[in-house]
Amino acid sequence: MDTNNIDALYKRYLEKNMSPQELEEFRLLILDTGREDMLDERMERHWNELTEDAMVFLPGNKADQLFGRIISQPLPKARKVRLLPRIAIAAAAVGIIALGISLFFTPHKFKAAMEPGNQTLGAPGTNSATLTLSNGRAIRLSDAASGKLAADAGVVISKSPTGQLIYEIKGNSGHGGINKLSTANGETYQVRLPDGSDVWLNAASSLSYAPDLLRDGKRSVQLEGEAYFSITKDQAHPFIVQSKDQQIEVLGTQFNVNAYADEPVVATTLLKGSVSITAGGQKKKIHPGEQAQSSAGRLAVQKVEVDNIIDWKNGDFALNHVEFKTAMRKIARWYDMEVVYDQGVPDNLESGGWISRQQPLSAVLKSIEASGLVKFRVEGRKIYVMQ
Numbered sequence: 001m002d003t004n005n006i007d008a009l010y011k012r013y014l015e016k017n018m019s020p021q022e023l024e025e026f027r028l029l030i031l032d033t034g035r036e037d038m039l040d041e042r043m044e045r046h047w048n049e050l051t052e053d054a055m056v057f058l059p060g061n062k063a064d065q066l067f068g069r070i071i072s073q074p075l076p077k078a079r080k081v082r083l084l085p086r087i088a089i090a091a092a093a094v095g096i097i098a099l100g101i102s103l104f105f106t107p108h109k110f111k112a113a114m115e116p117g118n119q120t121l122g123a124p125g126t127n128s129a130t131l132t133l134s135n136g137r138a139i140r141l142s143d144a145a146s147g148k149l150a151a152d153a154g155v156v157i158s159k160s161p162t163g164q165l166i167y168e169i170k171g172n173s174g175h176g177g178i179n180k181l182s183t184a185n186g187e188t189y190q191v192r193l194p195d196g197s198d199v200w201l202n203a204a205s206s207l208s209y210a211p212d213l214l215r216d217g218k219r220s221v222q223l224e225g226e227a228y229f230s231i232t233k234d235q236a237h238p239f240i241v242q243s244k245d246q247q248i249e250v251l252g253t254q255f256n257v258n259a260y261a262d263e264p265v266v267a268t269t270l271l272k273g274s275v276s277i278t279a280g281g282q283k284k285k286i287h288p289g290e291q292a293q294s295s296a297g298r299l300a301v302q303k304v305e306v307d308n309i310i311d312w313k314n315g316d317f318a319l320n321h322v323e324f325k326t327a328m329r330k331i332a333r334w335y336d337m338e339v340v341y342d343q344g345v346p347d348n349l350e351s352g353g354w355i356s357r358q359q360p361l362s363a364v365l366k367s368i369e370a371s372g373l374v375k376f377r378v379e380g381r382k383i384y385v386m387q
Contacts, residue, residue, distance in 0.1 A: 122335040122361025122378075125203055127163055129189035134177025134211070141165060141189065152176055155194055155211035165191040169212060182206035183225075185336035188312070195219055195232050197239065202226035202312050203333040204260070215240075226258045228313045246279035246294045256309050262329060265295040269309045315357050317364065324349035324373070332383065335361045342386035349373060 012022060128142035133152055146161045153176025156168050165181065181191055183201050190200045194213050201207060205225025213219045214237065223243040231239045233252025241248040243259035244266045253273025259266045268277055269291040276285050280297030291304040311318035312330070319327045325347065328339045334357055351373070355364055365376045365383070377384040 122337065124358050124360065125186035125188060125334045125336075127189060128187045129165075129181055129183045129201065131157070131165065132180040132182070133157075134179060152179065152211040157211070163190075165189065167192065167194040167211065167213075169194045176211050178208050179211055180206055180208045185333050193219075193221075195234060195237070195239075197232045198230045200228040200313050202228075223257055223259055225260055226256070226312070228254075228256045228310055230254045244294075245297070246277055246299075249276045249278070250274075256313075258309075260329075260333075263326075265293040267309075268292045268294075269304060269306060271306055271310070311354075312357065317353075317355050317357055319351040319353050319355075322351050323347075324351045327351040328383070328385065331361070331364060335364075336381065337361070337378075338382045340382055340384050342384070344387050345374060345385050 009022060009025060126142065128140070131139045131141055131149070133139070133150055135152075137150070139149055141159060141163070144159055146159045146163075148156060148158045150157045151170075154169060154171045155176075156170045157179075158166050158168070160166055181189065181201060183189055183203055183205050185204050187203055188201060190198060191207065192198050193209065194211070197219075199207060199221075202225060205223070205227060207227060208222040209220065213221070217237060218240050219234070219237050220240040220242070223241055229239075229241065229250075231250050231252050231254070235251055239250050239252075241250075241257060243257055246259075246266050246268075248255070248257065248268055250273065253275060254271040255273075255275055256269045256271070257266070258269075266279070268275065268286070270286045270288050272288055274285055274287060275292075276283060277292045277294065277299065279294035279299045282297075282299040284292055284299055284301055286292050286301055289303055289306060290301055291309070293300050293302070305321075307314075308318045308320060308322065312334075317327070317330060317334075319330075325339075325341075331337070332339050351368070352371075353367065355367055361378075365378070369375055373387075375386050377386070
């Protein structure tokens with residue numbers, strides 16, 4: 001293939017105007033080690049023309065080689081994009097996303113899944129939740145108009161024009177009863193507590209708290225499921241998160257807690273500040289980039305890739321180096337599905353990749369199937385998985 005043909009093919013790829021035959025030709029070009037210098041030069045030249053959803057079929061080992069070559073060169077600040085840190089540069093430079101299971105899919109497939117007239121399976125989740133007040137009144141927040149919703153123990157509860165639930169202390173607050181904010185499968189919601197702290201609830205989760213947040217001189221909440229916390233500093237009133245058999249204490253920080261009943265551990269991941277965790281008589285402090293895992297009275301700390309943990313808050317599924325069945329639980333909660341595994345599906349499969357949570361379920365399952373890892377069959381609200 002001469003240089004002019006390579007230029008023309010690369011330009012058509014950037015414009016997302018390739019036929020299936022041209023796409024295959026482009027894939028073979030990337031796999032050709034003898035043309036690496038040509039490809040690198042074109043990556044540099046067309047850097048700013050690329051988009052986040054440009055993807056091609058490419059084996060994972062080749063993606064890693066390309067990634068290594070790209071990051072070995074000095075990179076200007078302008079090249080930063082909002083993707084997984086390990087693969088951000090490679091994705092922006094060559095329009096690929098390196099997947100642990102060699103999973104790659106094209107923008108053409110995404111377009112086909114979303115075009116009118118094509119059947120797509122499983123709409124993504126929505127911004128919705130149910131607020132249950134201390135008097136038992138339940139408010140569906142997706143149906144409620146913005147403005148004041150209720151007053152409870154001297155605290156005014158309102159819904160902002162952007163859909164956020166907001167608590168504000170307007171007078172002499174009393175402890176009153178307990179409020180509960182809960183999401184079903186396929187729902188997510190954000191609440192601003194009366195101390196100014198923000199909490200994002202993932203699907204199938206609930207947060208319980210007093211309207212003024214205070215209990216015994218401490219700010220206190222009870223979590224079931226998963227939530228991301230951005231806590232306002234208050235030295236006089238520590239913030240306590242109770243979940244399963246562990247307690248988290250912070251003064252002001254940002255962290256994620258995964259405490260779903262169907263997960264094997266309670267995972268607390270720190271982004272900023274510091275967090276003290278108590279479980280099973282043990283107490284540990286973690287630092288940014290660390291995750292504490294508590295299970296059966298044991299507490300362990302390890303380093304993690306934070307962006308893979310808070311992918312849901314950013315509207316993504318970041319599945320790189322995630323256990324396949326863990327990934328499928330995340331997908332099932334968001335699309336309100338049940339996953340049924342064939343006996344031949346092993347427990348030690350590892351998934352990979354990245355895809356927006358705003359894609360329909362059909363796009364997510366097709367992209368996973370393209371890896372050859374597993375096959376799916378969907379009947380009603382059940383996803384059957386087989387090899």
